[in-house]
Amino acid sequence: MSDRLQRLLDDRPWLLADGATGTSYFAAGLETGDAPELWNLDHPERVSELHNAFIAVGSDIVLTNTFGGSRYRLKLHKAEDRVAEINQAATRLARQCADASGREVVVAGSIGPTGEILVPIGPLAQDDAADAFAEQARALADGGADVLWVETMSSREELRAAVEGATRTGLPVVCTLSFDTNGRTMMGVTPAQVAQLMQQMEPKPVAYGGNCGTGASELVTAILNMSEAARPGDVLVAKSNCGIPEYVEGEIRYAGSPELMADYARLCRDAGVRIIGGCCGTTPDHVAAMHRALTGHTPGAKPSLEDIVERLGTVSAGAQRLSENDGEGEPAGERGTGRRRGGRRRR
Secondary structure, three states: OOOHHHHHHHHOOOEEEOOOOHHHHHHOOOOOOOOHHHHHHHOHHHHHHHHHHHHHOOOOEEEOOOOOOOHHHHHHHOOHHHHHHHHHHHHHHHHHHHHOOOOOOEEEEEEOOOOOOEOOOOOEOHHHHHHHHHHHHHHHHHHOOOEEEEEEEOOHHHHHHHHHHHHOOOOOEEEEEOOOEOOEOOOOOOHHHHHHHHHHOOOOOOEEEEEEOOOHHHHHHHHHHHHOOOOOOOOEEEEEOOOOEEEEOOEEEEOOOHHHHHHHHHHHHHOOOOEEEEOOOOOHHHHHHHHHHHHOOOOOOOOOHHHHHHHHOOOOHHHHHHHHOOOOOOOHHHOOOOOOOOOOOOO
């Protein structure tokens, strides 16, 4: 079992993760509706180019191009029988880039949601989901991943299935959820509930936190709420979107500047986050700014909600209420008032 991530955590106060994968590939020619995961086979040079770009600006962790690499997501592209081939190829590309960097770089095998809804709400049994996650996780491990990175989850049931499947490999696991619905996940899970859930898992993930979402201010607020329920020594992760997507001149753009993402990185450190990166829209330029900000930053007191709003922008009413209640939530009658989104963006 690789211990590269734990060694770096033992030696360093913070680690810098990479930025966007899927949205970066759109800028490199990926067509809407196509599977980024197939680029591991069809355009490996473009996949390696992005890994190398993030490593060059200071990323200590690179995620494989396998967010949609489970049999359920690949089925949408008639590639469900190529899980092992695609995930192994992706991990080998990341491993080659990491090993050629001349320093310690963690290869994290990205595992995203199945796109299905699990029982009791939906039709997918947890055992079936766990088996699919295990199939993907084994391929990532075979390709050379140091850690399995379960990301953008929204339900307790799918999170448990993903962790169960991933831990069958013996590799350490990192978990992040997306708090994109009034301070909660799309399925109603609060940041504090995530911290509590992590304590119940065996083995416990080596790190956990949030990714994607609706912008830096919302994610830092979620992390603050999560930290209220975290235990001493827990390693928190923040991997925020680079602002809100906007449709400009026929393409999707993210409004967050490198300066904003640098300030986000500083606030994350002040909030106690030890693994910091970006999600949708976060380019190597943004990550470079984050690296400079973290290198010269001495953590201060935990930011207040007012600090976050002043420096990063507004947060949702639901996230504010969670903060006012120490992350424990608002009255039951007010829950679920946020707008739900039907889809999930790729990072």
